[in-house]
Amino acid sequence: MTDNAQLPPQYSPGEVEGPRYALWEKAGYFTADPERDAPTFSIVIPPPNVTGVLHIGHALDHTIIDTIVRRRRMQGYTALWLPGMDHAGIATQNVVERELAKEGLSRHDLGRERFTERVWQWKAESGGKILGQMRRLGDSVDWTRERFTMDEGLSRAVQTIFKRLFDEGLIYRAERIINWCPRCLTALSDIEVDHSDDEGELVSIRYGDGDDSIVVATTRAETMLGDTAVAVHPDDERYQHLVGQTVALPLTGRRIPIIADEHVDPAFGTGAVKVTPAHDPNDFEIGRRHDLPSLTVLDERGVVTAHGPFQGLDRFEARPAVVDALRELGRIVAEKRPYLHAVGHCQRCGTTVEPRLSLQWFVRVAPLAQAAGDAVRDGRVTLHPAEMNARYFAWVDDMHDWCISRQLWWGHRIPVWYGPEGEVRCVGPDEEPPAGDGWRQDSDVLDTWFSSALWPFSTLGWPDDTPDLHAFYPTSVLVTGYDILFFWVVRMMMFGLYAMRDRPPADSVPFRDVALHGLVRDATGKKMSKSRGNAVDPLDWIDRFGADATRFTLARGANPGSDVPVSDEWAAGSRNFVNKLWNAARFALGHGARVPRRRPDPAALSAPDRWILSRLSSVIAEVDRDLDRFELAKACDTLYHFAWDEVCDWYLELAKIPLNAAVDHPDDAAAQTAAEATREVLGLVLDNLLKLLHPVMPFVTDELWTALTGEESVMVAAWPRLSFDDPVAEAELSAVMRLVTEVRRFRSDQGLRPSQRVVARLRGLDGSAAAGHEEAVRFLLRLTPPADDFTATAAIEAEGVTVELDTAGTIDVAAERRRMDKDLAAARKEADQAQAKLNNPSFTAKA
C-alpha cells in the first residue's frame, strides 16, 4: 500500500483549475490543425454580446458545447471550437450611450467617429472580462481563431454578401411601414419587437354628420389627425350608400373618402375603420390598394407634427387631448376603458414601438427562407429535439421581408453610395467607393443579426477559400438556446445556404445538427432575473463549488429543448459528487491501482472484477448513445449512478477483500496475485470512468487521471472503447447485492446496534450464484464467521432470535444473459451507426 498523503481528503477546485487550464492552453490542445490527417469536427460559439458578462445561460451553452467538443477530440477528431463575440449593435450602443449620459454627454456631442472609437474602447474592456470567464469555465476553445463580428475579415464578408444579394435583387430599398423605436431612434425588424397585452382604450368616433355619418373604433385616437380615408367591407349592406362618398374628418375639417376594402372585418366594432396609412401597417396596405395619400403626423420621437392645437404633444399626451377635444364636439360615441390589446415594445428598451413610414433596406427572404426550410425537410440539417421542427417550418414558410437598416452608429455601415444625380451604387469589398462631389455613403448600419448570420463561415475566412473553410465548413453542430432559433439559427441557414450554394447541397448547410437547449431557471422553475434576485452568477458558483460541479449541475439538467432548473442545493450535490470521485481515486491510488497494459484475462479475475468490467462496458455504450443524441442529462445521470452506486458503494467495498488479504498475508502468493488483478481492474475502471467524465468535468478528471497514469493530460487520451460482457458475473453480483440489502434492511428494521452480534446462515442458491460469495457477503455485512451453510433463504440469528428472510430467490442465469444480450446489442448497434455517420467522408469537407 502506498501512502496517499499527496491527495487531501477533500478536493479543492481552486488549487487545480487555474494551473490545469494554463497547462492545456500552453500545450496547445485547443488548437485545431486543419492539415492533420483526421476527420474534422467543428462548432462555432454563439458569440456573446460584448455588452457585458457571461450569465448562467452562457455557462449552460458552453458546458454543452465543451462536453461535445472534448469528447470528439478524445475520439480522434480534429475538433475545433471557435470562439468570438458579437458587436451587438443596438444593445452595445445603448450601453455606451448610458455611460456617456453619466458624463452628461450624448453621442451627438462626440460625433459619429469619436463615438465609434469610444465603443471600441469599451469593447476592449468588456470583451476581456468575457474571455476570462470562459477560461474559468474550462472552455476548450481555440484561442488562435478568436473572432469578432466587426473584425476586418468579417466586415469584408458582410460587404461581400450584401453586394451579392443586392446585385441579385434580394436586397432592396423601399418606403414601408416599419417598427420604429422612438427612444432608440431606429428601425427594428419584426422579431425585435416583443408583444404584450397592455391596457389601452377603444374609442368610437363619429365622422361626418347626419345620415352620411359613420362611426369608427380605434385604440389610437391621436392618429386620426393623419386619416386619409374610412374603410368598410365591400359586402357590408350598412355602408353601401356611403362608399364613394366623402366625409368630414373632425378637428381638421379635411374631407376624406369612404372606401371599400376586403381587409375590414364587418363583425368587429362598427364595421368601419379609420385609415391612417402613415402610422399603421394595415392601413398602409389599404392605402396602397386605393392610392391614398400618406399623411405623417408623428415625428421620429413620437411627437405630433400636425399643425393645430396638438402640435408638439407626445403621442401619449396627444391621445387623451384628442379624445377630449372630440368629446367636446360630441363626437365620442363610446369609450371602452381599459381595453386589453397587443402592443409592441422595443426588445432592447421596452419603449412602445411606433409603426412608422420610412425608407429602409430589406432582404427579400422568400427564396432564402424556402431553401432554409428545404434543408431541414430533406434531412441535411437535423433539429434536436425534433419537436422544434413545427416551429421552425411555421416560421420559414411564412416569413416577412427582413428590415436590415438601423439608424445607429455602431455596426456595419451599409455599403451603398448615393450620387448627385440620384444614382445608387452598391460597393463591393474590393471596389473603390465612388469619388467626386455629391457622393455620400448611406448613413445607416446593418442589423446586428445580419453579420451573426454569416458567423459559421465568415469566421473561417469566407469569402476567401481558406484551409479552415475547407476543413471546418459545414460545422458539425450548432448548440444554442431555443430563444434565438429565429433570430439567429434561421438566418444562418438562409445565408449559409446562399453563400455556399456552389458546393454540393449536402455540404452547403451551415451545420449538420442543431442542438437546442432551454433557459436556466431557478429551483421552482421561475425565470432568472436580476430584479427577482434569483439569478445565479456562474463565477460565484465556480468560486464556491468549482467549475466541474457548476458544469455538472447544468449538464445534468440539460434535457434537449427544455429549460434547466438549478439551485445552490443541487450545485452542492454536484460538488459532493466531484468529491466522491476524488475520494474513490484516492482510495484506488492508495491501494496501488494501476492501468494494465493489456486487457485482463477474464479467467484470472474474480466475479466482482468481471462484474464491474461488464457494467463498465455497458455504461460506455450507454453514454456514447446518449451523447450522440445530445442527451447530456441522461449521460450524466448514467455516469453519476455508475460511479457512485456501483463503483463506490459496491465495487470498492468488494475490492477491499483481496486488497486487505494481501496485506494480512504478505507471504501468501495466491493472495498477492489476486490483489494484483484487482489493482489492475481498479485502475482500468478508474481510467475509463475519468475519461468518460472528462468532457463534462474536465478539471478534476484531468488531475486524477494524471495522478493515475503519470501522463500529461486526459484531454489527449483516447475515448473509451470496451467490450466486456459477462452476464454470469452480473447475475452473481446481483444476487449478492440483493441478499446483502435484504439483511441490512432486517438489521435496520430490528434496530440492531452495531455491537450486537449477528450471524447469517446462507445456504447456497440452488445451483447458482451467491453460493461462491460467502466471503463477500460476510464482509459486506460485517458478519462474524463461521457461517458455513448458505441457503436460498437467509436465516439470521440475532439476540437469540432466529428470523427467516424470504430473500434472494433463484436467479435464472440464462434468462439474465438473454436479457442483457438483447439490450447490449441494441445499444451497440446504435452507437456504431452514429459512429459510422460521423466517419462518413461526406461529413467532413476534406476531400
Add this chain to the structure above:
RNA sequence: GGGCGCAUAGCUCAGCGGAAGAGCAUCCGCCUUACAAGCGGAAGGUCAUAGGUUCGAACCCUAUUGCGCCCACCA
C-alpha cells in the same frame, strides 16, 4: 385568433406498451481505517379528470380542465 408543449413522490424532473424511478428535501441509525461534501435503512405517488383501444396503459386514441411557450396587422 392560430400553432406547439406540459400535467408522475414535498420541490425539480426522467420513464413513453409489460411488476412506479432519480436528485434535492424529510425521518431513523451510524465519526465502519477513500469520502460525515460520508455510510446503512425508511417513509412518501389510484402517474390531472372522464371515456376508449389492448391479454396488459403513466405510456396509444378522444374529450375535459389547468398551466407554459411561440407566432399573429383584427382597428
